[in-house]
Amino acid sequence: MNILVGYASVEGQTRKIATAIAEHLEERGHRAILFDVATNAEYSLERPEAAILCAPVHGAKYPDAFFIFARRERDWLNSVPCAFVSVTLMIASNLEDERAEARQFAIHFATTVGWMPRDVFHVKGALRFGEYDFFKRWIVRRLAAKMLPGVSPDDKGTHEFTDWAGLSSDVDNWLKKAVTSKA
Ligand SMILES: Cc1cc2nc3c(=O)[nH]c(=O)nc-3n(C[C@H](O)[C@H](O)[C@H](O)COP(=O)(O)O)c2cc1C
Structure with missing residues (x-):
């Protein structure tokens, strides 16, 4: 199948996730178009037969470019098998209400856009304290201190929480359903 892997990324983790998905699809014998x-x-494909769209939450919302893209493309997106990969930190929280909020971001987004992806995958993102400016560091430290007690407030390192094996397995399961519905 020709599959569009569309993504928006602010700090690079969602780009890394989308790239891994595209590589995985190609390994499974499909043609993946990775598109920012x-x-x-x-994008260089006239009619993708399926799509996986990936975006991170920053400040409780997905990037505007992602919203604009999904809204503009929603008619054909709703006509093919789709998955939405929502990248957040809150889904890594040890508190159920934080995880529920992370799930709610995706539901609210899809409803507002009018896009009905068949599956939504909640993927844990990354923290790159060393790469943030003062303001971002302040925001993220507050977020991390509340949700990820193991992360020290003085930390300047990179923490990647993404479960790569889990992501591959989610994509494989989605792929099986997508291929079956095309047959
Ligand atoms: C300034 C900033 C704000 C963030 N706000 C949220 C948030 O509101 N909720 C959340 O779950 N994660 C939040 N995150 C975590 C990001 O979703 C996570 O770092 C993700 O990996 C970013 O993806 P990207 O590298 O593709 O931009 C925030 C991160 C930054 C740097």
């Missing part, structure tokens, strides 16, 4: 929705360019 923020470029506003045309």
